[in-house]
Amino acid sequence: MRKVLVGLVAIVLLAIGACLAMNWYAARPWKAWQAFARVFVQPDGRIVDRTANARSTSEGQAYGLFFALVANDRQVFDAILAWARDNLAGGDLTGSLPAWLWGQGDDGTWGVIDANPASDADLWMAYSLMEAARLWDAPRYEEIGRAILWRVKAHEVIDTAAGPMLLPAPEGFALKPNGxxxxxxxxxxxxxxxxxxEDPSGPWSRVWGTYTDMLAQVTPAKVAPDWFEWYPEQGAQQDRKTAGIGSYDAIRVYLWAGMTPQPTLSPSMLDGYAELIRMRGLPPEQVQVTTRGINGGNPLGFSAAALPYLHALNEDRLLERQEKRLIENRIAADGEGGAESGSLGDPAHYYDQVLALFGEGWVAGRFRFGDNGQLETRWEQSCCGVFSR
Structure with missing residues (x-):
C-alpha cells in the first residue's frame, strides 16, 4: 500500500510540474509585440506609421487592438481604443465609423486627413472588440464592436447582381457604368x-459566397490581385488602375487563407504564388496576376506573411527558409536576434512588423482561429486554473 501511495504522489507531483510548466509557457511575454509597442505605439495609444510621414490609420489601430488582445495587454488595448475613438470617430465609435487616415495636413496641423472609413479596419476593430468582451469578460467592448459591425452592414455592404459584397469604403469605389x-x-x-x-441574420455568409465567386474569375494563374473590378455584364475583371498587380494588399490574401482552419478558399487554389516563391526562394514583391511576371524585391514582411500559407501547403523547406531569414533579420532590444524577439529589420517598417506579428505569431502558437472563427490565445490555454480567465 505504501508503494502505491508513493507512486500516486509521484504521479500527482509530475502532473503539477507539467501543469506549472504549461502555465509558465502560456504566460511568457510576446517579445515581438513588446518591441512593436515600443517603436510604434505612443503612450496615448496612437499607432504611428513612421515610414509614412508619421501618419496613423484605422487599420493600424484595429490591428493594434487585435495584437494587444493576443498579448493579453489590456492597458495598451484600452489606450489604442481610446485614441481611435477620440481622434478617428469624433469621440464615439458607436455613433460613427472611424476615419481611415489621420496625420499632418498641408497647413501643418494634425488631425483627420480623410474621413472615409476603411471596411477592413472596421471589421478588424469589431472582431477584436467582440472577442475582447468574451475573453476578458468585459461586455462594454461588445457594445462598441456590435455597433461598428452594424454600421459596416449599413454603409459598407452593397447589393450587386452577383450578391452582397463588401465595399472597401462607403465612398470612392463605384465605377461607370454600374461597376x-x-x-x-x-x-x-x-x-x-x-x-x-454572431450575427446570423446578417449578410456575411452570402458576402463570402459572392467574394469567392468573383475572386475565382480573376485568379486564372492562382495568384491573388491587390484589387479587381466587377460589372453586371462582364463580371469580375482585372483592375485597370493597378494593371492587375498583386503586391502589398494581395500578400494578406495568402496569409488569411493559411490561418483559416479547413478553408473554402484553400491555399491550393492560390498556389501559383508558392511556385513563384520556389523560383526565388523568397516571396516576390509584385506579381502580374495573369502572366505571373514578377518585379521588385522581397520584403521581409512577405516572408512572415507567407509562413501560414506555406505551412498549409506542406512546403516545409520554403517555410524553414523564411523562418531562418526572419530570425537573421530580427533585432532584439538586447542586441541579440531570435524568433519572436525584437523588431524585424533595421530600421523597422510598420507593415513588415504587422505581417510578422500575424505570420510568426500564428506559427509560434500565440493564437489560432477556431472553426467558427473564434480567437484562441496562448494565454487562455492553461491548466490548474492558474492563468485561466
Missing part, C-alpha cells in the same frame, strides 16, 4: 465565419 472596385484582402474567411455566427 465597383473591390479589394480581396479585406475579407479573412475566419472573420466572416465569426460574424456569421
Amino acid at each position: 465597383w472596385r473591390f479589394n480581396p484582402s479585406y475579407l479573412p474567411e475566419f472573420q466572416i465565419r465569426y460574424f456569421a455566427m
